[in-house]
Amino acid sequence: MGTATRAAPWDFRPRPLQPSVQIAVVRAGPGPGRGQAVVAQAASVARVKRTYLDAGGRAPLHPAGLAAQTAALDEGWADPRRLHAEGRRARMLLDAAREVFAEGLACRPEEVHLGPSHTVALQHGLLGIARGRRRAGSGIVLSAVERAALHAGAQLVAERHGSWTRPARPGHARSEEAAAHPGAPVPVDRVGRVDLEAWRAAVGLPGVALAVLQHANGEVGTVQPLTAAYDATQAAGVPLLVDAGSSLGHHGIPPAWDAVVADAGDWGAPSPLGVLAVRTRVRMAPDWPEDEDRWFPGGVPVPAALGAAAALRATLADQEEAEQRRRRLIGRLRDQVAQRVPDVDVVGDPEDRLPHVATFSCLYVDGEALVTELDRRGFAVGSGSACTSSSLEPSHVLAAMGALTHGNVRVTLSREVTEAEVDRFADELPEAVAQVRRSLGVQGL
Numbered sequence: 001m002g003t004a005t006r007a008a009p010w011d012f013r014p015r016p017l018q019p020s021v022q023i024a025v026v027r028a029g030p031g032p033g034r035g036q037a038v039v040a041q042a043a044s045v046a047r048v049k050r051t052y053l054d055a056g057g058r059a060p061l062h063p064a065g066l067a068a069q070t071a072a073l074d075e076g077w078a079d080p081r082r083l084h085a086e087g088r089r090a091r092m093l094l095d096a097a098r099e100v101f102a103e104g105l106a107c108r109p110e111e112v113h114l115g116p117s118h119t120v121a122l123q124h125g126l127l128g129i130a131r132g133r134r135r136a137g138s139g140i141v142l143s144a145v146e147r148a149a150l151h152a153g154a155q156l157v158a159e160r161h162g163s164w165t166r167p168a169r170p171g172h173a174r175s176e177e178a179a180a181h182p183g184a185p186v187p188v189d190r191v192g193r194v195d196l197e198a199w200r201a202a203v204g205l206p207g208v209a210l211a212v213l214q215h216a217n218g219e220v221g222t223v224q225p226l227t228a229a230y231d232a233t234q235a236a237g238v239p240l241l242v243d244a245g246s247s248l249g250h251h252g253i254p255p256a257w258d259a260v261v262a263d264a265g266d267w268g269a270p271s272p273l274g275v276l277a278v279r280t281r282v283r284m285a286p287d288w289p290e291d292e293d294r295w296f297p298g299g300v301p302v303p304a305a306l307g308a309a310a311a312l313r314a315t316l317a318d319q320e321e322a323e324q325r326r327r328r329l330i331g332r333l334r335d336q337v338a339q340r341v342p343d344v345d346v347v348g349d350p351e352d353r354l355p356h357v358a359t360f361s362c363l364y365v366d367g368e369a370l371v372t373e374l375d376r377r378g379f380a381v382g383s384g385s386a387c388t389s390s391s392l393e394p395s396h397v398l399a400a401m402g403a404l405t406h407g408n409v410r411v412t413l414s415r416e417v418t419e420a421e422v423d424r425f426a427d428e429l430p431e432a433v434a435q436v437r438r439s440l441g442v443q444g445l
Contacts, residue, residue, distance in 0.1 A: 051380070054380045054410070055266075056382060057118070059415070077090070122149050203233050216354045219398075220353075221330075222348045259279065260276075264312070330353075330413065357411070359409070360409055366440065
Protein backbone atom coordinates (compact mmCIF):
# COMPACT_ATOMS: atom_id res chain seq x y z
CA MET A 1 0.00 0.00 0.00
CA GLY A 2 1.56 3.27 -1.11
CA THR A 3 2.18 6.26 1.11
CA ALA A 4 0.48 9.52 0.17
CA THR A 5 2.89 12.29 -0.74
CA ARG A 6 2.46 15.37 1.36
CA ALA A 7 2.98 18.72 -0.37
CA ALA A 8 5.27 21.16 1.43
CA PRO A 9 3.35 24.27 2.53
CA TRP A 10 5.95 26.60 1.03
CA ASP A 11 5.13 25.21 -2.41
CA PHE A 12 1.86 27.17 -2.11
CA ARG A 13 -0.05 24.46 -3.98
CA PRO A 14 -3.86 24.35 -3.60
CA ARG A 15 -5.26 21.30 -1.84
CA PRO A 16 -8.76 19.85 -1.71
CA LEU A 17 -10.76 21.44 1.08
CA GLN A 18 -12.93 19.67 3.61
CA PRO A 19 -16.68 20.21 3.23
CA SER A 20 -17.74 23.38 4.98
CA VAL A 21 -19.27 22.99 8.40
CA GLN A 22 -22.30 25.10 9.22
CA ILE A 23 -22.34 26.29 12.77
CA ALA A 24 -25.42 27.88 14.32
CA VAL A 25 -24.65 30.28 17.15
CA VAL A 26 -27.59 30.74 19.47
CA ARG A 27 -27.47 34.00 21.37
CA ALA A 28 -28.53 33.62 24.97
CA GLY A 29 -31.12 36.02 26.32
CA PRO A 30 -33.70 36.48 29.02
CA GLY A 31 -36.76 36.34 26.75
CA PRO A 32 -38.41 32.97 26.06
CA GLY A 33 -37.76 31.65 22.60
CA ARG A 34 -35.14 34.29 21.84
CA GLY A 35 -32.57 31.70 20.82
CA GLN A 36 -35.07 29.96 18.55
CA ALA A 37 -35.91 33.32 16.93
CA VAL A 38 -32.26 33.98 16.13
CA VAL A 39 -31.89 30.52 14.60
CA ALA A 40 -35.10 30.97 12.61
CA GLN A 41 -33.90 34.32 11.30
CA ALA A 42 -30.56 32.82 10.29
CA ALA A 43 -32.32 29.92 8.58
CA SER A 44 -34.53 32.35 6.67
CA VAL A 45 -31.47 34.22 5.39
CA ALA A 46 -29.80 30.92 4.48
CA ARG A 47 -32.78 29.93 2.29
CA VAL A 48 -32.27 33.01 0.08
CA LYS A 49 -29.78 32.56 -2.75
CA ARG A 50 -26.79 34.58 -1.53
CA THR A 51 -24.47 36.70 -3.66
CA TYR A 52 -21.44 38.25 -1.96
CA LEU A 53 -20.70 41.69 -3.44
CA ASP A 54 -18.72 43.19 -0.56
CA ALA A 55 -15.23 41.78 -1.15
CA GLY A 56 -13.30 44.98 -0.39
CA GLY A 57 -10.88 44.38 2.47
CA ARG A 58 -12.33 40.94 3.22
CA ALA A 59 -12.57 38.77 0.13
CA PRO A 60 -13.74 35.15 0.25
CA LEU A 61 -10.96 32.84 1.39
CA HIS A 62 -8.68 31.74 -1.43
CA PRO A 63 -8.39 27.92 -1.49
CA ALA A 64 -4.62 28.07 -2.04
CA GLY A 65 -4.19 30.31 0.99
CA LEU A 66 -6.40 28.19 3.21
CA ALA A 67 -4.55 25.01 2.22
CA ALA A 68 -1.13 26.54 2.85
CA GLN A 69 -2.16 28.01 6.20
CA THR A 70 -3.65 24.70 7.34
CA ALA A 71 -0.46 22.84 6.42
CA ALA A 72 1.65 25.49 8.16
CA LEU A 73 -0.17 24.83 11.43
CA ASP A 74 1.72 21.52 11.46
CA GLU A 75 4.96 22.74 9.89
CA GLY A 76 5.42 26.32 11.09
CA TRP A 77 3.95 26.60 14.54
CA ALA A 78 7.23 27.35 16.33
CA ASP A 79 8.62 30.79 17.20
CA PRO A 80 10.77 31.84 14.21
CA ARG A 81 13.05 33.83 16.53
CA ARG A 82 14.26 30.70 18.33
CA LEU A 83 17.52 28.99 17.37
CA HIS A 84 16.43 25.36 17.61
CA ALA A 85 15.44 23.25 14.60
CA GLU A 86 11.73 23.97 14.92
CA GLY A 87 12.37 27.69 15.16
CA ARG A 88 14.72 27.64 12.18
CA ARG A 89 12.11 25.81 10.13
CA ALA A 90 9.49 28.40 11.04
CA ARG A 91 11.95 31.13 10.08
CA MET A 92 12.52 29.46 6.70
CA LEU A 93 8.78 29.40 6.04
CA LEU A 94 8.40 33.03 7.11
CA ASP A 95 11.24 34.08 4.81
CA ALA A 96 9.61 32.17 1.94
CA ALA A 97 6.39 34.10 2.52
CA ARG A 98 8.29 37.38 2.64
CA GLU A 99 9.85 36.59 -0.74
CA VAL A 100 6.39 36.17 -2.27
CA PHE A 101 5.29 39.57 -0.94
CA ALA A 102 8.50 41.15 -2.21
CA GLU A 103 7.90 39.69 -5.65
CA GLY A 104 4.37 41.05 -5.72
CA LEU A 105 5.54 44.52 -4.72
CA ALA A 106 8.73 44.50 -6.84
CA CYS A 107 11.06 45.10 -3.91
CA ARG A 108 13.66 43.26 -1.84
CA PRO A 109 12.60 40.67 0.75
CA GLU A 110 14.53 42.50 3.46
CA GLU A 111 12.36 45.58 2.79
CA VAL A 112 9.16 43.68 3.67
CA HIS A 113 7.72 43.79 7.19
CA LEU A 114 4.59 41.93 8.31
CA GLY A 115 2.03 43.28 10.75
CA PRO A 116 -1.18 41.98 12.32
CA SER A 117 -3.51 44.05 10.11
CA HIS A 118 -3.62 46.54 7.27
CA THR A 119 -4.59 49.35 9.65
CA VAL A 120 -1.67 48.68 11.99
CA ALA A 121 0.73 48.50 9.03
CA LEU A 122 -0.52 51.86 7.73
CA GLN A 123 -0.20 53.56 11.08
CA HIS A 124 3.20 52.08 11.90
CA GLY A 125 4.49 53.06 8.47
CA LEU A 126 3.28 56.64 8.93
CA LEU A 127 4.43 57.01 12.54
CA GLY A 128 7.76 55.26 11.97
CA ILE A 129 8.76 57.35 8.95
CA ALA A 130 7.53 60.57 10.57
CA ARG A 131 9.68 59.88 13.64
CA GLY A 132 12.67 58.90 11.52
CA ARG A 133 12.42 62.24 9.72
CA ARG A 134 11.52 64.40 12.71
CA ARG A 135 14.52 66.67 12.05
CA ALA A 136 13.00 67.59 8.69
CA GLY A 137 9.74 68.55 10.38
CA SER A 138 6.46 67.01 11.44
CA GLY A 139 4.22 67.87 8.52
CA ILE A 140 2.20 65.04 6.97
CA VAL A 141 0.74 65.70 3.52
CA LEU A 142 -2.17 63.47 2.56
CA SER A 143 -5.23 63.65 0.35
CA ALA A 144 -8.74 64.26 1.61
CA VAL A 145 -9.82 60.75 0.56
CA GLU A 146 -7.27 58.70 2.51
CA ARG A 147 -8.46 56.17 5.06
CA ALA A 148 -9.58 57.50 8.43
CA ALA A 149 -6.72 55.61 10.12
CA LEU A 150 -4.20 57.71 8.18
CA HIS A 151 -5.91 60.99 9.02
CA ALA A 152 -5.89 59.92 12.67
CA GLY A 153 -2.18 59.08 12.44
CA ALA A 154 -1.37 62.46 10.89
CA GLN A 155 -3.34 64.18 13.63
CA LEU A 156 -1.41 62.23 16.28
CA VAL A 157 1.91 63.36 14.78
CA ALA A 158 0.67 66.97 14.77
CA GLU A 159 -0.43 66.74 18.40
CA ARG A 160 2.87 65.24 19.51
CA HIS A 161 5.18 67.60 17.65
CA GLY A 162 3.03 70.61 16.93
CA SER A 163 5.20 72.42 14.37
CA TRP A 164 2.44 72.23 11.76
CA THR A 165 -1.18 73.24 12.07
CA ARG A 166 -3.37 70.43 13.30
CA PRO A 167 -4.79 68.59 10.25
CA ALA A 168 -8.27 69.62 9.17
CA ARG A 169 -11.06 67.08 9.18
CA PRO A 170 -11.14 65.04 5.99
CA GLY A 171 -13.87 66.06 3.60
CA HIS A 172 -13.52 69.76 4.47
CA ALA A 173 -10.61 70.74 2.19
CA ARG A 174 -12.23 71.68 -1.09
CA SER A 175 -11.37 75.38 -1.16
CA GLU A 176 -8.12 76.86 -2.48
CA GLU A 177 -7.52 78.41 0.93
CA ALA A 178 -7.77 75.00 2.63
CA ALA A 179 -5.57 73.35 0.01
CA ALA A 180 -2.75 75.83 0.63
CA HIS A 181 -3.07 75.69 4.40
CA PRO A 182 -0.36 73.67 6.17
CA GLY A 183 -1.83 70.49 7.59
CA ALA A 184 -5.06 70.55 5.56
CA PRO A 185 -5.83 67.50 3.42
CA VAL A 186 -5.11 67.99 -0.27
CA PRO A 187 -8.44 68.32 -2.13
CA VAL A 188 -9.74 66.03 -4.86
CA ASP A 189 -11.97 66.54 -7.90
CA ARG A 190 -15.47 65.23 -8.59
CA VAL A 191 -14.25 61.69 -9.33
CA GLY A 192 -11.98 61.55 -6.27
CA ARG A 193 -8.65 62.22 -8.01
CA VAL A 194 -6.13 64.29 -6.09
CA ASP A 195 -5.47 67.85 -7.28
CA LEU A 196 -1.87 67.59 -8.51
CA GLU A 197 -1.19 71.33 -8.37
CA ALA A 198 -2.34 71.48 -4.76
CA TRP A 199 -0.33 68.31 -4.07
CA ARG A 200 2.88 69.84 -5.48
CA ALA A 201 2.33 72.99 -3.45
CA ALA A 202 1.73 71.02 -0.24
CA VAL A 203 4.77 68.73 -0.50
CA GLY A 204 6.94 71.76 -1.35
CA LEU A 205 6.15 73.51 1.93
CA PRO A 206 8.92 73.60 4.57
CA GLY A 207 8.75 71.10 7.42
CA VAL A 208 7.18 68.18 5.55
CA ALA A 209 8.23 64.81 6.96
CA LEU A 210 6.09 62.52 4.83
CA ALA A 211 3.48 62.43 2.07
CA VAL A 212 0.73 59.80 1.95
CA LEU A 213 -1.39 58.85 -1.06
CA GLN A 214 -3.51 55.85 -1.94
CA HIS A 215 -2.86 54.05 -5.21
CA ALA A 216 -6.61 53.73 -5.70
CA ASN A 217 -9.64 54.49 -3.60
CA GLY A 218 -11.36 51.38 -2.32
CA GLU A 219 -14.63 53.21 -1.77
CA VAL A 220 -15.18 54.68 -5.26
CA GLY A 221 -12.50 52.90 -7.31
CA THR A 222 -10.67 55.93 -8.73
CA VAL A 223 -6.97 55.34 -9.46
CA GLN A 224 -4.69 58.19 -8.39
CA PRO A 225 -1.98 59.76 -10.62
CA LEU A 226 0.63 58.03 -8.49
CA THR A 227 3.66 58.46 -10.75
CA ALA A 228 3.12 62.22 -11.09
CA ALA A 229 2.53 62.55 -7.34
CA TYR A 230 5.69 60.57 -6.65
CA ASP A 231 7.72 62.78 -9.01
CA ALA A 232 6.55 65.79 -7.00
CA THR A 233 7.59 64.26 -3.67
CA GLN A 234 10.96 63.24 -5.09
CA ALA A 235 11.59 66.78 -6.31
CA ALA A 236 10.73 68.07 -2.83
CA GLY A 237 12.90 65.47 -1.07
CA VAL A 238 9.91 63.99 0.77
CA PRO A 239 9.25 60.23 1.03
CA LEU A 240 5.91 58.91 -0.23
CA LEU A 241 3.91 56.28 1.65
CA VAL A 242 1.41 54.57 -0.68
CA ASP A 243 -1.71 52.78 0.51
CA ALA A 244 -2.20 49.87 -1.90
CA GLY A 245 -4.70 48.12 0.33
CA SER A 246 -7.36 48.06 -2.38
CA SER A 247 -5.04 47.43 -5.34
CA LEU A 248 -2.58 44.58 -4.89
CA GLY A 249 -3.92 41.49 -6.61
CA HIS A 250 -6.46 43.48 -8.61
CA HIS A 251 -4.62 46.20 -10.53
CA GLY A 252 -0.95 46.81 -11.31
CA ILE A 253 0.94 49.12 -8.93
CA PRO A 254 3.75 51.27 -10.38
CA PRO A 255 7.02 51.27 -8.39
CA ALA A 256 6.45 54.93 -7.53
CA TRP A 257 6.77 54.73 -3.76
CA ASP A 258 9.20 54.89 -0.88
CA ALA A 259 6.94 52.82 1.36
CA VAL A 260 3.83 50.85 0.48
CA VAL A 261 1.19 49.00 2.49
CA ALA A 262 -1.02 46.14 1.27
CA ASP A 263 -3.96 44.31 2.82
CA ALA A 264 -3.86 40.51 2.69
CA GLY A 265 -7.58 40.29 3.42
CA ASP A 266 -8.27 42.00 0.12
CA TRP A 267 -6.89 39.05 -1.88
CA GLY A 268 -8.49 36.32 0.22
CA ALA A 269 -5.88 35.54 2.87
CA PRO A 270 -7.34 33.32 5.61
CA SER A 271 -6.08 35.55 8.45
CA PRO A 272 -5.67 39.32 8.80
CA LEU A 273 -2.22 40.52 7.77
CA GLY A 274 -0.71 43.87 6.82
CA VAL A 275 2.28 44.01 4.49
CA LEU A 276 4.55 47.04 4.85
CA ALA A 277 7.46 47.49 2.44
CA VAL A 278 9.94 50.31 3.05
CA ARG A 279 12.83 51.12 0.74
CA THR A 280 16.18 50.77 2.48
CA ARG A 281 16.98 54.42 1.70
CA VAL A 282 14.08 55.67 3.84
CA ARG A 283 14.87 56.77 7.38
CA MET A 284 12.49 55.13 9.83
CA ALA A 285 12.43 54.87 13.62
CA PRO A 286 9.97 53.07 15.91
CA ASP A 287 7.48 55.37 17.59
CA TRP A 288 6.61 52.70 20.16
CA PRO A 289 8.54 50.58 22.70
CA GLU A 290 11.13 48.58 20.77
CA ASP A 291 10.97 44.82 20.47
CA GLU A 292 12.96 42.10 18.75
CA ASP A 293 10.42 42.48 15.95
CA ARG A 294 11.24 46.15 15.52
CA TRP A 295 8.39 47.36 13.34
CA PHE A 296 5.61 45.13 14.64
CA PRO A 297 6.32 44.04 18.24
CA GLY A 298 5.45 40.39 18.75
CA GLY A 299 5.59 39.57 15.05
CA VAL A 300 2.91 37.64 13.17
CA PRO A 301 1.99 33.94 13.21
CA VAL A 302 3.93 32.03 10.56
CA PRO A 303 0.83 30.13 9.34
CA ALA A 304 -0.94 33.44 8.70
CA ALA A 305 2.01 34.69 6.65
CA LEU A 306 2.14 31.45 4.65
CA GLY A 307 -1.58 31.55 3.94
CA ALA A 308 -1.44 35.17 2.79
CA ALA A 309 1.58 34.49 0.58
CA ALA A 310 -0.01 31.46 -1.07
CA ALA A 311 -3.23 33.37 -1.74
CA LEU A 312 -1.28 36.27 -3.24
CA ARG A 313 0.83 34.07 -5.49
CA ALA A 314 -2.27 32.30 -6.83
CA THR A 315 -4.06 35.62 -7.27
CA LEU A 316 -1.21 37.23 -9.20
CA ALA A 317 -0.93 34.20 -11.48
CA ASP A 318 -4.21 35.04 -13.23
CA GLN A 319 -4.61 38.70 -12.29
CA GLU A 320 -4.80 39.96 -15.87
CA GLU A 321 -7.64 37.63 -16.83
CA ALA A 322 -9.56 38.32 -13.61
CA GLU A 323 -9.07 42.07 -14.03
CA GLN A 324 -10.43 42.10 -17.58
CA ARG A 325 -13.48 40.01 -16.66
CA ARG A 326 -14.43 42.05 -13.63
CA ARG A 327 -13.75 45.37 -15.38
CA ARG A 328 -16.29 44.39 -18.02
CA LEU A 329 -18.86 43.37 -15.39
CA ILE A 330 -18.42 46.58 -13.39
CA GLY A 331 -18.64 48.72 -16.51
CA ARG A 332 -21.93 47.08 -17.44
CA LEU A 333 -23.25 47.41 -13.87
CA ARG A 334 -22.42 51.13 -13.78
CA ASP A 335 -24.35 51.62 -17.04
CA GLN A 336 -27.32 49.57 -15.81
CA VAL A 337 -27.57 51.49 -12.53
CA ALA A 338 -27.45 54.86 -14.29
CA GLN A 339 -30.15 53.80 -16.77
CA ARG A 340 -32.56 51.93 -14.52
CA VAL A 341 -32.49 53.70 -11.13
CA PRO A 342 -34.05 57.20 -10.95
CA ASP A 343 -32.14 59.98 -9.16
CA VAL A 344 -28.87 58.08 -8.77
CA ASP A 345 -25.29 59.33 -8.81
CA VAL A 346 -22.73 56.76 -10.01
CA VAL A 347 -19.48 58.04 -8.52
CA GLY A 348 -15.79 57.55 -9.28
CA ASP A 349 -13.86 57.67 -12.53
CA PRO A 350 -15.67 55.63 -15.20
CA GLU A 351 -12.43 54.60 -16.93
CA ASP A 352 -9.32 55.01 -14.78
CA ARG A 353 -10.53 52.87 -11.90
CA LEU A 354 -10.13 49.62 -10.05
CA PRO A 355 -11.65 46.77 -12.05
CA HIS A 356 -13.86 45.40 -9.30
CA VAL A 357 -15.42 48.40 -7.53
CA ALA A 358 -18.64 50.29 -8.32
CA THR A 359 -20.25 52.88 -6.05
CA PHE A 360 -23.46 54.82 -6.41
CA SER A 361 -25.64 57.02 -4.24
CA CYS A 362 -29.43 57.19 -4.43
CA LEU A 363 -31.38 60.31 -3.57
CA TYR A 364 -34.25 60.00 -1.06
CA VAL A 365 -32.81 56.75 0.33
CA ASP A 366 -31.28 55.85 3.68
CA GLY A 367 -28.06 53.91 3.03
CA GLU A 368 -28.48 51.50 5.92
CA ALA A 369 -32.06 50.75 4.92
CA LEU A 370 -31.00 50.05 1.33
CA VAL A 371 -28.18 47.74 2.40
CA THR A 372 -30.64 45.89 4.65
CA GLU A 373 -33.22 45.58 1.86
CA LEU A 374 -30.61 44.22 -0.55
CA ASP A 375 -29.44 41.79 2.12
CA ARG A 376 -33.03 40.58 2.49
CA ARG A 377 -33.01 39.90 -1.24
CA GLY A 378 -29.79 37.90 -0.99
CA PHE A 379 -27.10 40.47 -1.81
CA ALA A 380 -24.28 41.36 0.56
CA VAL A 381 -23.09 44.87 -0.34
CA GLY A 382 -21.13 47.59 1.40
CA SER A 383 -21.92 51.24 1.93
CA GLY A 384 -19.52 54.14 1.85
CA SER A 385 -22.20 56.28 3.42
CA ALA A 386 -21.91 56.52 7.17
CA CYS A 387 -24.83 58.99 7.24
CA THR A 388 -27.35 56.37 8.25
CA SER A 389 -29.79 55.86 11.05
CA SER A 390 -26.87 54.83 13.28
CA SER A 391 -24.53 57.78 12.57
CA LEU A 392 -24.72 61.46 11.71
CA GLU A 393 -21.33 61.63 9.98
CA PRO A 394 -21.24 61.25 6.18
CA SER A 395 -18.51 59.37 4.32
CA HIS A 396 -15.51 61.70 4.25
CA VAL A 397 -14.53 60.35 0.81
CA LEU A 398 -17.90 61.20 -0.75
CA ALA A 399 -17.98 64.55 1.04
CA ALA A 400 -14.52 65.46 -0.25
CA MET A 401 -15.68 64.65 -3.79
CA GLY A 402 -18.81 66.74 -3.41
CA ALA A 403 -20.87 63.62 -4.08
CA LEU A 404 -24.19 62.62 -2.59
CA THR A 405 -23.50 60.96 0.76
CA HIS A 406 -26.94 59.48 1.42
CA GLY A 407 -28.21 56.17 0.08
CA ASN A 408 -24.77 54.92 -0.87
CA VAL A 409 -24.05 51.38 -2.04
CA ARG A 410 -20.61 49.98 -2.76
CA VAL A 411 -20.25 46.83 -4.86
CA THR A 412 -16.89 45.06 -4.76
CA LEU A 413 -16.65 41.94 -6.88
CA SER A 414 -14.75 38.89 -5.70
CA ARG A 415 -12.93 36.75 -8.22
CA GLU A 416 -15.62 34.08 -7.94
CA VAL A 417 -18.65 36.23 -8.80
CA THR A 418 -20.45 35.28 -11.99
CA GLU A 419 -21.99 37.32 -14.78
CA ALA A 420 -25.40 35.91 -13.91
CA GLU A 421 -25.07 37.08 -10.30
CA VAL A 422 -24.18 40.62 -11.35
CA ASP A 423 -27.10 40.67 -13.80
CA ARG A 424 -29.48 39.45 -11.09
CA PHE A 425 -28.30 42.26 -8.82
CA ALA A 426 -28.89 44.83 -11.58
CA ASP A 427 -32.41 43.43 -12.04
CA GLU A 428 -33.26 43.50 -8.31
CA LEU A 429 -31.72 46.89 -7.48
CA PRO A 430 -34.38 49.22 -8.99
CA GLU A 431 -37.20 47.59 -7.03
CA ALA A 432 -35.09 47.52 -3.85
CA VAL A 433 -34.48 51.28 -4.14
CA ALA A 434 -38.17 51.88 -4.88
CA GLN A 435 -39.19 49.79 -1.87
CA VAL A 436 -36.95 51.80 0.48
CA ARG A 437 -38.25 55.07 -0.96
CA ARG A 438 -41.85 53.94 -0.45
CA SER A 439 -41.08 53.04 3.15
CA LEU A 440 -39.80 56.59 3.64
CA GLY A 441 -42.91 58.09 2.05
CA VAL A 442 -41.28 59.09 -1.24
CA GLN A 443 -43.66 58.77 -4.19
CA GLY A 444 -43.71 59.58 -7.90
CA LEU A 445 -40.09 58.77 -8.88
